[in-house]
Amino acid sequence: MSEPILQLRDVSLSFKGIQALNALSFEVARGEICALIGPNGAGKSSLLNVINGVYRADSGDVIFDQRRFERIRPTQAARFGIGRTFQHNALFKRLSVRDNVLAGLIRHSRTTLIEDAFGVGRDRSETREFGRRADDIIAFLELTRHRDAIVSTLPYGVQKRVDLARALVGRPTLLLLDEPMAGMNQEEKREMSRFILDANRTLKTTIVLIEHDIGVVMGLSHHVVVLDYGRKVGDGTPEEVRNNPDVITAYLGAVH
Amino acid sequence: MNFFVETLVGGLLAGVMYSLVAIGFVLVFKASGVFNFAQGSMVLCAALTFVTLREKNIDFWLAALITLAIMVAIAIAVERVVLRPLVNQPQVTLFMATLGLSFVIEGLSQIAMGASVHELDLGIVDTPVKFGDIQVSQFDLVAAATAGVLVVALSIFFSKTRVGISLRAIADDPQAALSIGIRLQTLWQIVWGVAGFVSLVAGLLWGSRQGVQFALTLVVLKALPVLIIGGFTSITGAIVGGLIVGAGDSLAEIYLGGLLGGSVSTWFAYALAVVFLLIRPSGLFGEAAIERI
DSSP: OOOOEEEEEEEEEETTTEEEEEEEEEETTTTEEEEEOOOOSSSSHHHHHHHHTTOOSEEEEEEEEEEEEEEHHHHHHHHHTTEESSSSOOOOEEEEEEEHHHHTTGGGGHHHHHHHHHHHHHHHHHHHHHHHHHHHHHHHHTTGGTEEEEEEGGGGGHHHHHHHHHHHHHHSEEEEEESSSTTTHHHHHHHHHHHHHHHHHHHHHHEEEEEOOOHHHHOOSSSSEEETTTTTEEOHHHHHHHOOOOIIIIIISSOO | HHHHHHHHHHHHHHHHHHHHHHHHHHHHHHSSSSTTTTTHHHHHHHHHHHHHHHTOOOOHHHHHHHHHHHHHHHHHHHHHIIIIIGGSSSSSHHHHHHHHHHHHHHHHHHHHSSSBBBBOOOOOOOEEEETTTTTEEEHHHHHHHHHHHHHHHHHHHHHHHHHHHHHHHHHHHHHHHHTTOOOHHHHHHHHHHHHHHHHHHHHHHHHHOOEEEOOOOOOEEEEEEEEHHHHHTHHHHHHHHHHHHHHHHHHHHHHTHHHTTTTTHHHHHHHHHHHHHHHOOTTOOOOOOOGGG
16 A cells, blocks of 8 residues: 555544544545445544535644644645545535536636636637536446436436536545435445446545445445544454454444 | 596506515525615616716616626625625525625715706606506606516526526525536525616616706615515416505505595505505415524
């Protein structure tokens, strides 16, 4: 593994007395797929929210791409190259698939308001460029036949893929996926896993994902971090984690 | 029958003027989920600035341009000073802020430019035009055409451009929009600037009809039933709502006025709005937005 793209050092977070994250440290290497697993309430989503700035950690450091920050805002995180999808779809439901994907590119826009409004200057080339990038990613995720459909009319599994497309189109260096396969059947999960692997290999995107299906996690990821009650109880390759007795008691086997 | 059609057409054309004011509200509501109470004072401010410049013998288009620049400056200042510190506050806090803002804009406009009534002449001849047996006010036609062009231009702007996609994205899911890097601040400045531009056009048309005076701020109250009927989140809704209110007002005045002792048009729109609230609270084209006020 190469240098880490993301490092967390002793990150703690609490809500009204509940310790969501407790002195958590781990690293994500550039180019890997890192899975966060753990029972409900273990702090997985809170952790993603700290990384892209929805929450502010009470203490500890987050270092992304050699930049250390205490507080980052979601817009900034997006500009630094951290993309994310949400556990509950946060797509723009009344917009078409293509407009959703285009929205993911807006932060890269370099045109002024006047150019945009009147379609002059750099606007034409940018509109063409953005359109091409959106169509490319739509094709990459095999969404072309849904391109002009309004998102709310699409099946849930397809919406999840649109969410992925919107996050990927901006070519993030780090992509956070919060339960990308929640509520999917085996067939849909297999498909989604394939797209995530493709994104990782072809687009060289580092991915941190939360997933409950252990089978999927073991097949997909290079690196697994196990959380329980805000603490890290396991960290290693899928093989190592599978054989770690702490992990087995905390998560895989023993009754809570 | 001719009389009925004449009343109806007159009402519809007047309704377009209501739509024009309502559109300003819709834009701000879509971008920030708040009913912008200051819209009326922006209409007053624009009309007052324009008429003051005109009285200093400044050319029509130059005066319009200067007024527009001032409205855009106000939009940027409002975003910096009022809206930005209130990000993530409850909608009602933002609403109260626009209420306060309306007093500030009204007050400052009148300190700077006086409170007397000004006459505004846009140079539109107001003689009736005949279509067969039906007479239509020429001023109403011009006003309706202007509003129509503006509405079409805004619809295209907000459907085809990147700003438009950002606006619809923010209206749909603000958190998600932020997390993909859409800048709320810039968008608010743009939307308030466009609302300022709409205020300018509305201020000129209303001002030349009623005189430029403090009562212009009351167009806010007339826009409210338009928005309730059409829906707070839809430009189309603002247009249709305006037409319904305009036509309803003048028909009711003529045909119910005698029965109910006159002045029907002062309350008819509100009664209609109440009926809509009971039957279809999100308005004809709105989407479950009422709880956001």
